[in-house]
Amino acid sequence: MSDADQPQAGLPGLEEPAGPLHRLFFALVPPEPVREQIAATASALRExxxxxxxxxxxxxxxxxxxxxxxxxxxxxxxxxxxxxxxxKVRVAPFTWLPDQVASFTGRRPPCVLRSTQASPALQTLWEQLRRELSLVRLGGQIERSFTPHVTLAYGQRDLPAPIEVAPIAWPVDRVLLLHSEVGASDYETLGSWRLPG
Known part of the structure; x- marks a missing residue:
């Protein structure tokens, strides 16, 4: 077989394309009535x-x-x-009350829904999960501090000031393990754990 007949897969630029990266994270997902309230808040801001x-x-x-x-x-x-x-996380169900829309900094600053009042239960949930993930060597990607928020949009610029909105009562009774392929638009639920009552 001549050199011209050799397989070309090993040449630079001709390798098989790498597959998608798989993003994995634990999250709270709003129940449908709460999702509708968040969407209504976002719609009012957009309009x-x-x-x-x-x-x-x-x-x-x-x-x-x-x-x-x-x-x-x-x-x-x-x-x-x-x-x-x-x-191993042991936090009883609770209610989170987001009541403000604000910006984080960045090139396309996220516009987020958050709460003006700290939620001790939500903080405890994050702390327990962070500790347990560290014990199984999965804590390396977790931030050192926690600012609970839901991203509503990616803005052209920072908001000049936070916007107060009607409080949304979000009952938190479960944590989901979510998966997405980086660049894709959908999330897949790989597991759901009810908080012990």
Missing amino acids: SGSIEARWVKPARYHLTLAFLGDHPTLRPSLLEAARAAIG
């Missing part, structure tokens, strides 16, 4: 013209508790460790 932004679809609303990173594959050992960690 008011006070925010120029690319708006997030309501189906994607969530509150991230712990980002577990982007992975080339979803290894069974990774999923088992994540499930073991959340299985």
Whole structure:
């Protein structure tokens, strides 16, 4: 076989394309009535013209508790460790009350729904989950501090000041393990754990 007949797969630029990265995170997902209230709040802001932004679809609303990173594959050992960690969290159900829309800084600053009052129960949930994930060596991607929020949009500029909105009572009784392929628009639920009552 001549050199011209050799397979070309090993040449630079001709490798098989890498598969998608798999993003994994624990989150709170609003029940449908709460999702509708959040969507109504976002719609009112959009119609008011006070925010120029690319708006997030309501189906994607969530509150991230712990980002577990982007992975080339979803290894069974990774999923088992994540499930073991959340299985040890002991926080009773509670209600979170977001009542303000504000901006985070950035090139396309996220416009987020958050609460003006700290939620001790939500903070405890995050702390317990962070500790348990660290024990199974999955805590490396988790932030050192926690600012609970739901991203509504990605703005053209920062909001000049936070916007007060009608409080939304979000009953929190379960944590979900969510998966998405980086760049894709949909989330897949890999597990759901009810908070012990």
